[in-house]
Amino acid sequence: MSPFDGARARALRLKIGVGIEALAVAAGISPNTLRWAEQGRHQPGPRVQRSIARALGVPLDKIRTRTPLRTLRDRRRHLGLTQAQMAARIGVVRQMVSQVERGVTGVASPEAWAAAYELTPDQWTRAQRASRDQVRQTVTAKARRTRRGQRGEV
Template identity: 55%
Template sequence: MSRFDAARARALRLNSGVGFEDLALLAGVSPNTIRNALEGKHNPWPRVAAAIARALGVPAAELSLASGPLTLRDIRHRLGLAQKDIATRVGVCRQMVSRVERGVGGVGAPEHWARAYGLTLKQWLRAHQASQKSALKRVEERIKNTTGGK
């Protein structure tokens, strides 16, 4: 899962000499949102992360951390898009994008989905598979936690 690289964003802010309030103004969000994101208290929404990156003068991908293969959600976050943006591009509802990104259910025309994410079909299929594996891992962890690891 892609997460916001709070340490990288903090370093960029400090190197630029921009304060929380000024960065918030440049990004079009509240100073509290900036403070929470840069202190690592909250993973900001994709559009907020993209706005912070723009305000710091770096690509959104530079403020993303990823562990393992990128999922569809990771890729969408790196693009600074919301689920509704992908839904519009594919011609489906936002809930369908959510289901696909969570690895639940398949799609009828993967080439349309690949285009929406700016990927080749092969890249999209790999990311979709990573999304499915990530979902399976989350379910296994939940089961383990509810059964006490037995």
């Protein structure tokens, strides 16, 4: 299953001439949740995605991207689980799930983790690498901006 495409949902909402508040009420969600989802600031869970699609009167695939879920965090959210729920599935503390999803630490039994994320061990390893790479890219970009700011560049 693919992640929510906020721009596509917004375009559909505008096409039918409905405001954010009206669609949020129809979907049974808060206007801020819808606003943030459309702006890409928030990735809604499966239940909220279904509610938005139903309120728009379109199939679910019309408001999802065609790109696959890449990271462990994407996969966990796709399953509709919080970090605490995933930790309970695996038998670890929530902080461990957070660290693994950010690529900060490895695991002793990738097979158990893969099963919890409903992936093969190979898929889980690729998703963990993608998670780690995403965090590294974010940190590198922030460091560049900080250095530019210190030098007075724009």
